[in-house]
Amino acid sequence: MDKEFSRLLARVARNISVAESGVVHEEATAMQNDRTPLAELINYVIATASAANASDIHIEPMATGARIRLRLDGELRDAFQIIPAELYRNLVSRVKILCRMDIAETRLPQDGRFTFWQEGKDLDMRVSIVPVIYGEKIVMRILNNQQSLKNLEQLDLTENNKAILLAQCQKANGALLITGPVNSGKTTLMYAIMQKLNHSERNLISIEDPVEYKLLGVNQIQVNEKINLTFEAALKAVLRQDFDCLGVGEIRSRDTAEMMITAALTGRMVFSTLHTAGAVKTIFRLMDMGIPGYLLAVALSVVVSQRLVKRLCPYCRQAYKVKADSMEAKFLGEKYEPDRVFYLPEGCDKCKGTGYAGRVAVHEVLVVNANLSNAISQGKSLEELEQLAITEGMIPMKEDAIGKAKEGLTDLKSIMTINYGD
Ligand SMILES: [Zn+2]
Structure with missing residues (x-):
């Protein structure tokens, strides 16, 4: 003092x-x-x-x-x-x-x-x-x-995926992107990341519309289109605010994407959300927006793709085994095991008879390591990159979802409705 x-x-x-x-x-x-x-x-x-x-x-x-x-x-x-x-x-x-x-x-x-x-x-x-x-x-x-603000430990990440995100928050440089459709929990995950990045020795700034939660220690900027305080205008100003970590609510334009990627190349950490489907597809979405692949190869650190599915009520779920000739077995494909137990919703007082209570997040986490970075700058195709990502350890979202159904967190019916393709 x-x-x-x-x-x-x-x-x-x-x-x-x-x-x-x-x-x-x-x-x-x-x-x-x-x-x-x-x-x-x-x-x-x-x-x-x-x-x-x-x-x-x-x-x-x-x-x-x-x-x-x-x-x-x-x-x-x-x-x-x-x-x-x-x-x-x-x-x-x-x-x-x-x-x-x-x-x-x-x-x-x-x-x-x-x-x-x-x-x-x-x-x-x-x-x-x-x-x-x-x-x-x-x-x-x-x-x-x-009360709906959650930390990284409460977000249904597998141990492996959680470790990747914790390491990224620790190292705090490069770009971390969270992708998924509307209502896929992107904001919740972004706030969990912000809480991990929030240290007194870091200048953490976020530009949001709207600011959903107020976090002590974070410099949160509320976008205000009426007075022309747009994402782009706020970003431009913030670049002169000596920041260590910078979050932008959503990448909507080429300008935003460009400024974010440039900032990530200067050894600081940027994070944002995007409306794309798969983790690898995000790279192509950014290239479509006009960001050159060779810059993305260097700037991108981690891409998380996320969806939300119904969470089974733990008090009334019913165990069962999947029949070999069913649609579910077909969905499981080579992951099908005759004796594996899955769960069905039943309905009780605790879940108001619905069989479900809340939602579970399923993920696909891409780490842009040296091999992927090389492949991106060489202009490899989506299929080639997806294959390489899996070889390098990325668990595809469908596999993550099946794992959560095996744990009884959700049911097969819920994860079969996810659009894994696009
Ligand atoms: Zn119940």
């Missing part, structure tokens, strides 16, 4: 007005103390959704009233009774006030956000309102729900 610094800081604190911090507090108490029935109803819906770990709340007007659904484990479910149409209009207005939107505007889409305070925690709510034929549809994304 620097005593002189402490003394100076205390002197500053004595002389400063506390008006600024007071604003936040007043807003919080105003919201908390608002006891109108409508405010309480909305508070109740958000609190229920947050407690259930829902990612989104959908409130949608229909011919005879509005329904509220929650997205739980990736699927929408009815959660409350229908709201009468006349009450719904008031509810929309209340949400608009919370988000400082234009209450009078009912014909155009509006975006906004507000903070929901609950037992000392704050939930950031990102709100989208879009006019539909029966009124205005509201979708609220729940951000910063700390």
Whole structure:
């Protein structure tokens, strides 16, 4: 501790007005103390959704009233009774006030956000309102729900894949990319990586849209298109921020890809997500975006491809053996063993009769070692690279998924629906 610094800081604190911090507090108490029935109803819906770990709340007007659904484990479910149409209009207005939107505007889409305070925690709510034929549809994304923030140990990675990612976080240079379709848990994995990279001796910066969780010690930048703080603009500025590790929410343009890869070539670590399927395909996706293979060969360290499948309820799953002439045996191919036990969903009180509880991540982790790097710069084909990756130790996603079905984490039916091809 620097005593002189402490003394100076205390002197500053004595002389400063506390008006600024007071604003936040007043807003919080105003919201908390608002006891109108409508405010309480909305508070109740958000609190229920947050407690259930829902990612989104959908409130949608229909011919005879509005329904509220929650997205739980990736699927929408009815959660409350229908709201009468006349009450719904008031509810929309209340949400608009919370988000400082234009209450009078009912014909155009509006975006906004507000903070929901609950037992000392704050939930950031990102709100989208879009006019539909029966009124205005509201979708609220729940951000910063700390209880759904997971660390690398909780993400169903095999020991081998976990070790690869831990080593990458330790070495902290090169590019780490996470790929998969929408709703494949890319953001969850990215936050797990950020937690591992977060050390006081590193300057860790992230550019996100939206910032889903606030991490102490990470310099998180919220993209704001309305004022032209785009991914590209933020990236350009951040390159002069003496960073060690840099995360970008998503690579969407050639500009972003180029700046990220260039930064990775300067001995720092960059990480991001992309909408591609397989790990090896990501290399070709980046080349399609205009990044030369010889740069990727040097810059890329690790590519993780991920999907989410239904997790079997551990309390009621039923063991069984796969019949030799079944579709499942065909799916297993050479991995088929007549005596191997797999599991089926059954349904009990703990899983509300569904047989499933939450989701399991399945992965394919590509390490760009010297051999792969050479092959990439020589311009080898997708098939050649995929074959080489497997020779060098990459476990294909299908194999990872079968391993998790063998462990009883998921069932064969769920992993058979994954698109492994593209
Ligand atoms: Zn169950």
